[in-house]
Amino acid sequence: xxxxxxxxxxxxxxxxxxxxxxxxxxxxxxxxxxxxxxxxxxxxxxxxxxxxxxxxxxxxxxxxxxxxxxxxxxxxxxxxxxxxxxxxxxxxxxxxxxxxxxxxxxxxxxxxxxxxxxxxxxxxxxxxxxxxxxxxxxxxxxxxxxxxxxxxxxxxxxxxxxxxxxxxxxxxxxxxxxxxxxxxxxxxxxxxxxxxxxxxxxxxxxxxxxxxxxxxxxxxxxxxxxxxxxxxxxxxxxxxxxxxxxxxxxxxxxxxxxxxxxxxxxxxxxxxxxxxxxxxxxxxxxxxxxxxxxxxxxxxxxxxxxxxxxxxxxxxxxxxxxxxxxxxxxxxxxxxxxxxxxxxxxxxxxxxxxxxxxxxxxxxxxxxxxxxxxxxxxxxxxxxxxxxxxxxxxxxxxxxxxxxxx
Amino acid sequence: xxxxxxxxxxxxxxxxxxxxxxxxxxxxxxxxxxxxxxxxxxxxxxxxxxxxxxxxxxxxxxxxxxxxxxxxxxxxxxxxxxxxxxxxxxxxxxxxxxxxxxxxxxxxxxxxxxxxxxxxxxxxxxxxxxxxxxxxxxxxxxxxxxxxxxxxxxxxxxxxxxxxxxxxxxxxxxxxxxxxxxxxxxxxxxxxxxxxxxxxxxxxxxxxxxxxxxxxxxxxxxxxxxxxxxxxxxxxxxxxxxxxxxxxxxxxxxxxxxxxxxxxxxxxxxxxxxxxxxxxxxxxxxxxxxxxxxxxxxxxxxxxxxxxxxxxxxxxxxxxxxxxxxxxxxxxxxxxxxxxxxxxxxxxxxxxxxxxxxxxxxxxxxxxxxxxxxxxxxxxxxxxxxxxxxxxxxxxxxxxxxxxxx
Numbered sequence: 001x002x003x004x005x006x007x008x009x010x011x012x013x014x015x016x017x018x019x020x021x022x023x024x025x026x027x028x029x030x031x032x033x034x035x036x037x038x039x040x041x042x043x044x045x046x047x048x049x050x051x052x053x054x055x056x057x058x059x060x061x062x063x064x065x066x067x068x069x070x071x072x073x074x075x076x077x078x079x080x081x082x083x084x085x086x087x088x089x090x091x092x093x094x095x096x097x098x099x100x101x102x103x104x105x106x107x108x109x110x111x112x113x114x115x116x117x118x119x120x121x122x123x124x125x126x127x128x129x130x131x132x133x134x135x136x137x138x139x140x141x142x143x144x145x146x147x148x149x150x151x152x153x154x155x156x157x158x159x160x161x162x163x164x165x166x167x168x169x170x171x172x173x174x175x176x177x178x179x180x181x182x183x184x185x186x187x188x189x190x191x192x193x194x195x196x197x198x199x200x201x202x203x204x205x206x207x208x209x210x211x212x213x214x215x216x217x218x219x220x221x222x223x224x225x226x227x228x229x230x231x232x233x234x235x236x237x238x239x240x241x242x243x244x245x246x247x248x249x250x251x252x253x254x255x256x257x258x259x260x261x262x263x264x265x266x267x268x269x270x271x272x273x274x275x276x277x278x279x280x281x282x283x284x285x286x287x288x289x290x291x292x293x294x295x296x297x298x299x300x301x302x303x304x305x306x307x308x309x310x311x312x313x314x315x316x317x318x319x320x321x322x323x324x325x326x327x328x329x330x331x332x333x334x335x336x337x338x339x340x341x342x343x344x345x346x347x348x349x350x351x352x353x354x355x356x357x358x359x360x361x362x363x364x365x366x367x368x369x370x371x372x373x374x375x376x377x378x379x380x381x382x383x384x385x386x387x388x389x390x391x392x393x394x395x396x397x398x399x400x401x402x403x404x405x406x
Numbered sequence: 407x408x409x410x411x412x413x414x415x416x417x418x419x420x421x422x423x424x425x426x427x428x429x430x431x432x433x434x435x436x437x438x439x440x441x442x443x444x445x446x447x448x449x450x451x452x453x454x455x456x457x458x459x460x461x462x463x464x465x466x467x468x469x470x471x472x473x474x475x476x477x478x479x480x481x482x483x484x485x486x487x488x489x490x491x492x493x494x495x496x497x498x499x500x501x502x503x504x505x506x507x508x509x510x511x512x513x514x515x516x517x518x519x520x521x522x523x524x525x526x527x528x529x530x531x532x533x534x535x536x537x538x539x540x541x542x543x544x545x546x547x548x549x550x551x552x553x554x555x556x557x558x559x560x561x562x563x564x565x566x567x568x569x570x571x572x573x574x575x576x577x578x579x580x581x582x583x584x585x586x587x588x589x590x591x592x593x594x595x596x597x598x599x600x601x602x603x604x605x606x607x608x609x610x611x612x613x614x615x616x617x618x619x620x621x622x623x624x625x626x627x628x629x630x631x632x633x634x635x636x637x638x639x640x641x642x643x644x645x646x647x648x649x650x651x652x653x654x655x656x657x658x659x660x661x662x663x664x665x666x667x668x669x670x671x672x673x674x675x676x677x678x679x680x681x682x683x684x685x686x687x688x689x690x691x692x693x694x695x696x697x698x699x700x701x702x703x704x705x706x707x708x709x710x711x712x713x714x715x716x717x718x719x720x721x722x723x724x725x726x727x728x729x730x731x732x733x734x735x736x737x738x739x740x741x742x743x744x745x746x747x748x749x750x751x752x753x754x755x756x757x758x759x760x761x762x763x764x765x766x767x768x769x770x771x772x773x774x775x776x777x778x779x780x781x782x783x784x785x786x787x788x789x790x791x792x793x794x795x796x797x798x799x800x801x802x803x804x805x806x807x808x809x810x811x812x
Contacts, residue, residue: 053741054734054759084730086760119727120761224713229731307630307713307799308807315808321525324490325635328460335459353460354492355526393713395804401714402721 002156002275003282003371003391011144012162012173014196016040016238019143021150024131026124027079027117034128035150036100036135037074037194042239044200045071046207047112048214050231056083057093057123058113059232065097068109074194074234075100075113075132076151078179082115082123083229092125099129103136114192116179116230117153148177151192154400155179159271163260167253172199172241174260178218178268180228193218193233193268199257200239202247209261210235217265221389222304223276224397273389278396281313284374288385295332296386299377302330310393313373318364320349327377339380345373408562408681409688409777409797417550418568418579420602422446422644425549427556430537432530433485433523440534441556442506442541443480443600448645450606451477452613453518454620456637462489463499463529464519465638471503474515480600480640481506481519481538482557484585488521488529489635498531505535509542520598522585522636523559554583557598560806561585565677569666573659578605578647580666584624584639584674599624599639599674605663606645608653615667616641623671627795628710629682630803641667679795684802687719690780694791701738702792705783708736716799719779724770726755733783745786751779 017039024034039045047066049059065071075096082089097111104111115123148158162175176195201209214233239245246254274282285303290296303309306326312319323342328335342350344367349359367373423445430440445451453472455465471477481502488495503517510517521529554564568581582601607615620639645651652660680688691709696702709715712732718725729748734741748756750773755765773779 052731052734053736053738054730054743081727084727084756084760086758089760119731229727229734307803311804311807314804317808321487321490321635324460325458325525328458328635332459337460350490352492354490354495393804395801397713398717398720398799398801398804401717402723 003279004274006157006159006271006274008145008148008158008160009162011160012164012175013141013144014173014175014238015141015198015240016043017196017236018139018141019147020135020138020140021143021146022131022134022138024077024127026077026127032146032150033078034131034135035076035147036132036139038139039072039074039236040238040240041070041072042200043071043236044203044206044239045234045236046203046210047232047234048210050228052229052231054084054229056081056115056230057085057089058082058115059230060090061093061097062112062114062232065109065112069107070110071112071236072106072110073100073104073112075111076192077115077123077128078151078153079117080115080121080123081117081119081230084120085122088122092123095125096128100132103132112234114230114232116151116192119229144175144177147194148179151177151179153179154277155275157275159268159275161264161267161271163264165256165260167256170241170243172257173197174264176264176268178272180272192230195234195264195268196236196238197257198238198240199253200241200243200245201237202245205247206235206237209258213261213265216262217269220387221269221273222301223273223391270389273391276391277400278394279391280371280394281392282372283313283390283392284387285390286374286376286385286387287379288376289379289381290384290386291382292384293386295379295381296384297388298332299327299330299379300386300388302326303375303377304388304390307393313368313392314394316365316368318344318349318361318368320364323375324350336380341378341380343376344368409685410680412563412565412677412680414551414554414564414566415568417566418570418581419547419550420579420581420644421604421646422449423602423642424545424547425553426541426544426546427549427552428537428540428544430483430533432483432533438552438556439484440537440541441482441553442538442545444545445478445480445642446644446646447476447478448606449477450609450612450643450645451640452609452616453638453640454616456635458635458637460490460635462487462521462636463491463495464488464521465636466496467499467503468518468520468638471515471518475513476516477518477642478512478516479506479510479518481517482598483521483529483534484557484559485523486521486527486529487523487525487636490526491528494528498529501531502534506538509538518640520636520638522557522598525635550581550583557583557585559585560683561681563681565674565681567670567673567677569670571662571666573662576647576649578663579603580670582670582674584678586678598636601640601670601674602642602644603663604644604646605659606647606649606651607643608651611653612641612643615664619667619671622668623675626793627675627679628707629679629797676795679797682797683806684800685797686777686800687798688778689719689796689798690793691796692780692782692791692793693785694782695785695787696790696792697788698790699792701785701787702790703794704738705733705736705785706792706794708732709781709783710794710796713799716796719774719798720800722771722774724750724755724767724774726770729781730756742786747784747786749782750774
C-alpha cells in the first residue's frame with residue numbers, strides 16, 4: 001500500500017533523450033523488462049553508485065565506462081541484479097554493452113549498464129541481447145512513463161517527476177524516474193534513478209551537482225537500512241536547450257535549474273519511501289539543534305531504523321518511549337538528554353528529556369491516525385538540522401520479504 | 407515461539423542469597439511483579455548498565471548506590487521501566503530504596519533498584535512500597551525459579567542457568583536469571599541479568615570479570631538492534647564458600663570459576679535470543695578471518711540486524727544474496743570481496759565472493775529447515791573471530807510490537 005499521491009505527473013520529454021522498452025524475458029513473462037536510453041552526442045553524463053563493497057558487476061562496468069568516454073546509451077534490465085555473480089557476471093555486463101554498441105554503432109565504453117532484481121543468479125545474457133533490437137526499434141522521446149514501469153521490481157507503482165522552468169523567456173525541462181521499495185538505505189545513490197535535462201551543463205559541474213542533490217534526497221531515505229548492491233543514479237544534460245553550458249554556480253539559469261533539480265530529486269526519493277515495502281505511513285524524521293550534520297543524521301537514522309518505532313507507527317501508537325530510547329542509543333557523544341524536546345507534528349510529546357507537561361495521550365493518538373507524520377527532535381546542542389524520510393514496518397513488509405527472492 | 411530447549415534447570419541456591427517475591431499490582435493483576443534479593447554482609451557486588459543516554463531513573467540510582475557502599479538488597483519491579491520519567495522518576499527510584507532500607511534496617515545506599523516494563527509512565531511507588539513487606543516475608547534461598555518468572559515482561563518463558571563445580575573437594579555454585587525478548591541489543595549489559603556465586607571474589611576482580619563475560623555473552627546478542635534504557639546485569643559473590651577471596655586471575659579455583667561463569671552468562675544471553683519476540687529460528691553469526699574484533703562485530707551485526715536477512719530466515723529461504731549485501735555495507739575498510747567465503751552450517755554458499763561452485767539450492771534449503779543455524783563468514787583478512795547470536799523476524803514480531811506498549 002503506497003502512502004500519499006504517487007500518481008505519475010505529465011512527464012515532459014527531454015530533447016536529446018529517446019527511450020526504448022522491450023520484453024526480454026529476463027525473469028518474468030508479459031512484462032517489458034529491458035529499457036534503453038539513447039543520449040544525443042552533446043550530452044554530458046554524471047553518475048553516483050552504491051558504496052556497498054559487494055557492488056554488482058554492472059556497477060563496476062558503468063563506473064569504468066563513465067570514466068572512459070562520453071556516454072551515449074544506458075541499458076537497464078530488471079529481474080536480475082547481476083550481483084554476486086563473479087567473473088561471469090562481469091563478462092555478461094560487458095557483453096551487454098558490446099551487443100548494444102554493435103547495433104548502435106558506438107564504442108562499447110559509450111554504454112552504461114544497470115541491473116536490478118534478484119542477487120546471486122547469472123544474468124541470462126542471450127535473452128537480454130535478443131531483446132536489444134526491439135528496444136532500439138522502440139526508441140521514442142515520450143517513453144518516460146513506460147520506462148518508469150520497465151525498471152520496477154517490488155515497486156507497486158512507477159515513479160516519476162518532471163519540472164519545467166522559464167529563464168529569460170526560454171523553457172527548460174528536468175524529467176526523471178526512480179525505482180526501489182526494499183533493500184533501501186542508499187549511500188551515494190539509490191537503486192535506481194535516471195534524470196535528464198535539456199540544460200547544457202559542463203561535466204564537472206554536473207557531477208558536483210549530482211552528488212549534492214543526491215546527498216539531499218536519495219541519501220536521506222531509508223526503508224530497511226539495507227544498502228543495495230546495485231544502487232545507481234544517473235543525471236544527463238543533453239544541451240538541447242542550447243544555453244551557454246553552465247560551468248559555475250551563479251546566474252539566474254543556474255539558480256532556477258538547481259531549485260528544480262532539488263525538487264525533482266527529493267520527489268523521486270520520497271516516492272521510493274511512499275512505496276516502501278508494506279508501508280502504511282510516510283514518516284519525516286527532522287532533527288534540529290544539532291552540533292553538526294553527522295550527529296543529526298545519527299539520531300535521525302537511529303529513529304528511522306528502529307523496528308520498535310516502525311512497528312509502533314504501523315499500530316498508530318504514539319509510543320514516545322521508544323523514540324527516546326532510539327535517540328539515547330544513537331551514539332551522539334555527551335548527549336544531555338535534559339535538553340531534548342520531541343514533537344509529533346505540532347504536538348510536544350517530550351520536553352527537557354521527559355514527558356511534556358502539556359501532553360495528553362489523545363493528542364499523540366490524533367497525529368498517529370494520519371498517513372503522513374513528522375517526528376521533530378530538538379537536540380539543543382547547536383544550529384544544524386537534517387531530515388530523513390522513512391516508512392513504518394508492517395505485516396506486509398515481512399510477508400513481501402519472506403516471499404520475494406531479492 | 408521460543409527456539410530450542412529453554413527449560414529451567416535445577417537452580418542451585420547460593421548460600422548468602424535469599425529471594426522474596428510479592429504481588430505489588432504495578433501494572434497487571436495476578437502476577438508477582440516485585441522481587442527482592444537479600445545479600446549477606448560478606449557479599450561483593452559488581453554491575454554493568456546500559457549505555458543508552460536516556461537511561462532510566464533506577465539505573466542512575468543503582469549506579470550511584472553501588473559506588474557508595476556494599477550492596478545488601480536488590481529490588482526489581484516489572485510492568486514499569488521508570489524511564490523517561492524525569493525528576494519524579496528519580497525521586498520514586500530513591501523512595502523505593504528508602505522504603506526497603508527502613509524495613510530491612512540498612513542504609514538506603516545499600517539497596518540497588520531495577521525496573522523493567524513500559525517506558526514513559528510514572529512508577530506507582532505507593533503500590534511498590536506496599537508490596538515490600540510481603541516480599542521480605544517471603545525471603546527464601548530456593549526462590550530462584552520464582553524470581554525468573556517475576557522479572558518477565560514479553561518473555562514467554564522464565565530464564566535461568568546454574569552450575570556447580572568442584573575444586574580441591576569443595577563444591578562451588580553459580581546461579582543466575584535473565585529476562586528480555588525485545589528492545590534487545592545490549593551494550594554493556596542486558597535487561598536484566600542477576601547472577602550469584604558463593605565463591606569469595608574481591609570486588610575489583612569481580613567487576614573486571616563481569617565486564618569480560620558480559621562482553622562475551624549479553625553484548626553479543628541482538629534481537630532488534632534497539633538498546634534498552636534499563637539494561638543492567640549484576641554479579642554478586644557471597645563468599646559463603648569461605649575460600650581465600652579471589653583477587654588474581656590464577657589458580658585452579660579461578661580457572662574453574664571463570665569457565666563456569668562464561669557458560670552461565672552465555673546460556674543466559676542465548677536464552678534471551680531463543681525467546682526473542684516472534685522468534686522461530688536461533689541464528690549464530692560467526693565471523694572468522696577478521697583483522698580485529700571491531701570489524702568482525704561490524705560484519706556480524708550488519709548481518710544480524712538486516713531485516714531482509716531476518717525475514718528470509720523466517721521464510722527458510724537460503725537467500726545468500728542478502729547476506730553478501732549486508733557484509734558489503736558493513737563499513738569494513740578496503741574489504742576485498744573476492745576473498746570472502748560464506749557458509750550455512752557446513753554448506754559453502756559463497757566462495758571467493760561469488761556463488762560457490764559446489765552449491766545447490768537444495769543444500770541451502772535443507773539447512774534452512776533447521777530451527778538452529780550458523781552463518782559462518784570467513785573474511786580472509788586476519789586471525790580474529792567473533793560471534794553474535796540473533797533470531798529471525800516474523801509476523802509475530804510485528805504483531806507483538808504493534809500491540810505491546812514498551
